[in-house]
Amino acid sequence: MSARSPRGSFSGDQNLADDFEESLQDLTQNNRLEISNLTLIAKESTEFAQDISKVLEKHIKSTAPTRKLPALYVLDSIVKNVGTPYTVYLSRGLYSTFMEAYTQVDSNTRRSMEAMLKTWKEPVPGSIDPRPVFPPDIVQPIENALMKAKMVVLQNQRTVQPLYRNTPTPPQYGNQPVPNLEYAQNRHYPQFNAQQQMMQQQQHIPQYQAQPSGSVYRQSPAVQPGNDVESIKTETALLISRMQGQFAMNPQDQNLRTKLQALLQLQDVLKVQSLEPSELQQIKSQISLLSIAPIPTPTPPPAASTQYWQPPVPLPQSNPSTQSFMPYSTPQPVVPPPSILAPGTLESLQALLANGQKPSTPQLRNAAPALQNASHAQLNTVAATPVMNSNDLIAALTKNNLLANLPNSTPAPPASNPPAAPPSHQSTASLLESLKGFLPPLTPSNTPSQTMSGRQAKIPMTAASLKEFRPELVRSLYDGQPNQCSNCGRRFLASDEGRTKKGRHLDWHFRTNQRMADSSVSRGQHRNWFVEEMEWIRLAEFDPSTTTAEDAAANAAGNKPQKRTQDSFVRAPPGMTKNTCSICYEEMKSSYAEELEDWVFTNAVMYGNPPRIVHATCAEEIKKSTHQPGSVPGLGGSLATVLAAAGNNNGRRSRSATPDSTLGKRKAESILAGLSARLKTDQ
C-alpha cells in the first residue's frame, strides 16, 4: 500500500489502521507529500482516530531512530491539520511517545524535536483558533523533562569535559528502547548554549515549516483567496487616494510620483489578472507595509507567524503524482524557482537593510526563517550590506522567498541561493520591486509587548552613535509619559490605558500605606525565604502596583489563555486528600496553599453533573471538543462522553510514573504559590 494513493484505498474498512501502519512503514524520510497523504487519511477517518493514533504511537516507538522524526512529523501534521479527536488521543501518550523517541535519536533530531515541541505551544499557524496545538499541561511536562535533562547533563559535563569540544556522533541505530535516564547520562548531548541551540533549532525548522500543512484542510476565512483580493484592492485604493493627496501638495516629489504610478499599475493588474495565492500574499504584505492609513480588513502582520512558522499555503492537490519526491533533509541542487517572485528578494532585502544597525547572525536567522540554512559568510554578506530596520520586513521578504518556491513542492532552497537565481521579467514582480524601493522605514507592527518607548530612530550598537544627544530618548522617559504619580514619581502614558494603570497604581499606594500604618501589621514583618530555582523560572514577573494578576499571567504566557486554565484550583472538601480525575483517570492530590490557609486541588475545576473535581485542563479539552461539532462528523456533542469513557489512558498513567512527575507537581505548586502571592499582594 503506498501512501501516494490514499483516497479510494481507505474506505473506512476494518483494515484501515493496518493500511495506515503500512504506509507509515514506507515513510523513511521527511517526505512532505507522504506526510500530507497520511494526514489526509487521518482526516477522512476520524471515526477510527483512536486506532490510528495507537498505530502511530506504536510506530514512533518501535521504528528505527532515523525514522522516528518523519513519523513524529506525521503526528505533528495530523494534530495541526485535523486536530480533534486526534489531539485528545495522542496527548495521552504524548509524554512517553516523545520522550522515548527523544532518548534514542541523535542530537540534530533532538533539536528538530525541540523545535516541534515549541510549535505545539502555539496556535496552529494561519488558524483563527487561538488555542495551542496541545494544551500546556501536556507539553509542559515534556519541556520540564528536557530542561532537567539539560541541567543534569550540564552538571555531568562540567565535571569532566571542557566546553565546546567536538562531540562524537552517537549511535543512531538500535531498536532497543533505552531507559529514560539514558539521555540524562548521554555525554554526547551537546553542550547547552542558548544562542547556539536557538540557531540550530531554527536551522531545522524550515524543512518542516515548508510543509504546507497549515491550511490544507482548515479553510479559515482569513486565507481565502477571494477575500485576499478584495482586501488588497481596498487597501490599494486607500493607499492611492492618500498618495494622490500628498502628490497634489508636493507635485515635485519624484519618489511619490513613481510610487503612485506603481500603485496605479498594480491596481490595474489586480483588476484584470488572476494571481497565484503566493503572489497575492506577497502583494498583500507589501501593501500593508506601504499602507499608512488604517486598513479596513486587518491583514495578518507579516511577521506574526513567521518567526517559527511560515504562514500556511494551500497544497496543490490536483496532480500529486507529478510532484517530485524531495526528502526534506537533503539539500537540493539549485532549481530556479518557478515563481516570478523569488528573484530579487534578496536584493530587496539588502535594499531594506538601509538605515539601521548591522544585525547579528542570530538576529538575521531569527528574523528570517529562510536564512536558517545560510552560512555565516552568507549572512554576513547580507548583514554587511546596509542595515535592516525592521524584522517584519525581512520576515515578509523571506516569506516571499519561501512562498515563491512552494508551488513547486520542493523544499525551500537554502537562502544562499537567491542571489544566484536568475531574474525574471513579469510585470507584477517588477511592480513589487519598484514598490519596495519606497517602503518607509518601518517599526515592527507586532512587537509582543507594548512599550512606551515610542517609535524612534534605530540606534545601532556602534561607538559612533554614543556621543550624539538624542532628545527623543529623554522625551520617552519624561514628557512622553506626562501622567506622574506624586508619591513615587512613576510615570504613565496620557492614554486611557495609562489612566487606568495610574488609577490602579494609586489604589495600590493607598492600600500599602494603610497596611503600613496599621502597626499590628508592620510590627510583625519578616523577610520571606528566597525562591527556589524552578519557582523563579516559572514566576511571571509583573508590577502589582499597575497590573492585575490576570493581565500578568496573560502577558507572561504570551497571551496563551491556557495558563489561566491551569491556574484554576478547587478547595479540597474536608477530609479529601486524593481524587481521580474522571476524564483522564489520573490521580489528583491536594496540597496546602499557605496563603489561602486551605487545602486545594491545583489545576482543578468542578465539572459535570453531578459536579466532580477534574483537571481544569481536561475539562477545557472536553469543552473544546464539544464546541466544535463540525470537526468530528457523526460524533458531535457525544464526543465528550466517548472520550471520558475511552479506556486507553495508559499513556497518561505512565506519565505520572516517570521520574518527572515531581517536577510537574512542583510547577503546579509554584503556580499556585504565585497566585497566592498575588492574592495577598492585592488584598
Next chain:
Amino acid sequence: MALPGLSLPGLGLQLNTPTPLLGGQPSSAPQAIRQEDVPPQAEWRFEAGFGKPFTVKLLGGHAEFFGVELAPNQTYDFSGRKGAIFSWQGCRLEVSGDAESEYVGRETEYAIEWLNVHGMLESARDDSREGPRVLVVGPDHVGKSSLVRSLAGWGVKVGRTPTVVNLDPKEGLLAPPSSLTATTVGSQLDVENGYGISGISGPTVTPVKTPLVYHFPHASPLDKSDVYKALVTRMALSVTNKLEEDAQAKQSGIIIDTSGSLNDPRSNYDIINHIISEFSITLVLCLGSERLYNDLNRRFTTSKVGDESIPVLRISKPGGAVERDASFMKQMTQQQIRQYFFGTSKEPLNPHSHSIPYTDLNVLRAKSAASEPGPENPYGGGLDDDDEDDIPYANKPVKITGILYEKSPPGATLTGSLMAVKYCPGSSNEETVRDSTVMGFVYVAEVDDTRKKIRFLAPHPQRWGDRALVWGPWPEAIADLVV
C-alpha cells in the same frame, strides 16, 4: 520567636507617609537646609557618610538618581551614598544634612552615552523578540553598577522587564554580599535603595522584586574561579529557561554586572569569555580601562574567529567621584547584611532567633584557593555511577569529599559569620551544594560552647531543617550586627 529589642531600626517612625525621613537617630547638630539649582544636563554630586543624615527633595524640574526618577516634593535619604542626582531638563533641589563633598557637575557626557546605550537596547528590543544581552565590565569603582541600574531603570520606565544579573559577590543586589543573583525587574526601582526589596511578609514601599540567589562566599571570582564559572553556567541556564517562559522578559533582555577583578589580563580574561559564551552576550560595555577595552575589542570585534562578532563599546564613567575606600566598602557590606535582617527605615523587619544544638547542624565551609586540590580532580568525586540520581535535591549519602567544602565543626570561631541556607540537604554531594540556590541567610549571633548550641539570627520564623549551611571567607565576620 522574635528577638526582643531587635525590632529596630526605624520602627518607631511614623509609617503613614510613603517616604518617611530617615532611619537611625536624628543628628543633634542642626542641618542647614539649602536650595541648589542644577542646570539642564548637569548633576548634583555628593559623597555622604554613613550614619549622617543627608536628604534631598526635588522642588522643581525633573531629576533622577541613576535611572530612577525622583518624585516631586518627597524627601529622599542618601546617607552612606556617593553619587549624583542628574537632571536632563534642569531642576531645583532642597538639600539637607552634611556631605563630605557636594557640588554641581557639568561634565556629563557620560550620561548622554549611557542614555544612548539605553536607546540601543530599545532598538534591539524593537527589532527582535530576543532582546539584547549586555555584559558590563571594568575595574572596581568605575560605575558599573550605576550603569546597570540606569539601564534597568530606564528599561522599566518604558515598559520593559529586563533581567538583571549581578555577578559581583562583593556587593549584593537584593541580597547580602556573597550572593550572585538574577532578577527579572518587572516594576519600578527604588530611588534610594537600589532595586528595592525582596519579598517580605507585609506591604512594601516599592513593589517587591524576586531575586534568584546563588552563593559564592569569596570576595573575588579569582579566589575560586572554577566554582565561579560553574555558577555562571548554572545561572545562565536558569535565566535562559526563565526567558523561554516569559516572552516579555525575553524581549527585554539581560543586563549583567560583574566584579572588577574579572579585569584580569593574566588569565586572558578567562572568566569574561566564559560569561560571554554562557549568556550568549550580544553587547559588551567596557568602563574605565583602556586596555580591557582594547583587548576585548580585538577579540570580539576585530578578529572574529569564525563566529559572529560582538560589539564592544567603551563607555565613559560617571563624572563624579565614585572611588570608595576600604572602610567605606566595609560599612556598605555591613549595611547590606543589616538590611537583610532588619530592613530599612521604610520597611523595618523583625529577624528571628533560633537556638540550635550542634548535633542538628550541617555546617559546611567553602574552601578557598589556598586549599585547592590538584588539577587532576578539580571538582571532587561527586560524579559517580549514581544513575537514577537526576533529582538534584534528593537525599543522598554524604559525599563531602573536602574538595570544595569541608565540614565545619561548630565552635566559637563561627561567631559573627553570615551563612547561606541552601535549598539542599546538608548531606548532598559537593556539586549539589555548590549549585543549589540560597533559601536565605542566617547570622551566627552567639555560640554557646558549654550547652553546645548556636543562636542564629534568621530572617524568617521557620527553621530550615537539615538544609546545608554554607559559609566561607567572604563576607568577613561582623561582630556588631546585633547590638
